[in-house]
Amino acid sequence: MILTSTFLHKLDLDGIPSLTSFPADGLPTSLKSLVIVDCVNLEFLPPKTWSNYTSLVTLELQNSCDGLVSHWMVSLHSKNFPLTIALISLPQRMETLTTLQSLYIYDCDALGSLPGLDTLTSLKRLSLDSPQELMLSFSEGHCLPSNLQSIVIESMRITMPPMTEWGLQRLNALSRLTIGGDDDMVNTLLKEPLLPISLVHLSISNLSATKSLEGNGLRHLSSLETLSFSDCSELESLSKDMFPSTLKSLSFGDCSALESLSEDTLPS
Numbered sequence: 001m002i003l004t005s006t007f008l009h010k011l012d013l014d015g016i017p018s019l020t021s022f023p024a025d026g027l028p029t030s031l032k033s034l035v036i037v038d039c040v041n042l043e044f045l046p047p048k049t050w051s052n053y054t055s056l057v058t059l060e061l062q063n064s065c066d067g068l069v070s071h072w073m074v075s076l077h078s079k080n081f082p083l084t085i086a087l088i089s090l091p092q093r094m095e096t097l098t099t100l101q102s103l104y105i106y107d108c109d110a111l112g113s114l115p116g117l118d119t120l121t122s123l124k125r126l127s128l129d130s131p132q133e134l135m136l137s138f139s140e141g142h143c144l145p146s147n148l149q150s151i152v153i154e155s156m157r158i159t160m161p162p163m164t165e166w167g168l169q170r171l172n173a174l175s176r177l178t179i180g181g182d183d184d185m186v187n188t189l190l191k192e193p194l195l196p197i198s199l200v201h202l203s204i205s206n207l208s209a210t211k212s213l214e215g216n217g218l219r220h221l222s223s224l225e226t227l228s229f230s231d232c233s234e235l236e237s238l239s240k241d242m243f244p245s246t247l248k249s250l251s252f253g254d255c256s257a258l259e260s261l262s263e264d265t266l267p268s
Contacts, residue, residue, distance in 0.1 A: 006030050009055075013039050030055055037062045101125065120145050124173075127152040134158050136166075143167025150176040153185075154206065163188050171196045175223075180205030180231070190242070191215030200225050207232040211257075214239040222246055230254055243267040 230253040247267040
């Protein structure tokens, strides 16, 4: 049977509600990628077997394996493990994931908290895209992992702590930021110099109430080259001199209320 193969590297299961369990002997330990989508009745692999999958690099769960408990993460040891999973909360012992480089969470409606992000010292990529409120928590005196290179926060409102306490300015490796879905969060970034000067690419999207972009929160970004705004339905105007002079690419998409771009609002 193919599930006992020692050569299988990738297994995708999509839209199979009749599937309830994996083989008793588990899956091939050679697996590098396991993607499970819309298999709502499938029970995930028993916790005692998780340590067998040392080759696993990618695990993606969407609308599947709802009974999976959060402590499964403690047993994962792969060096580059993009995570996409539906959970109510992530485990308190996040510090065990010292080799985790990529954390992707989306469409996880039940997820309410994300503790211990600061303990993920190897984390380079963080993506949060889910339509609900989320609370982050850091150890005292700590903030986001210092090695982060890319952050995506879309369609999500982060309630605590305030963005001023995330330590964004300390992220000297951060080169790419995509943020959207929360007008207050974006306006805070535009008004206060919270972002690191290492930032090269910035994308802002899905603003529903912002009519004017104001502030000098981007002027200090001496490395910023590309800036894009999309799906900002109420955006009408930009304030003067808000963009850094280093900007090479500026784009607006689906900003239907934007009336004009005057010369003094564009980077010079």
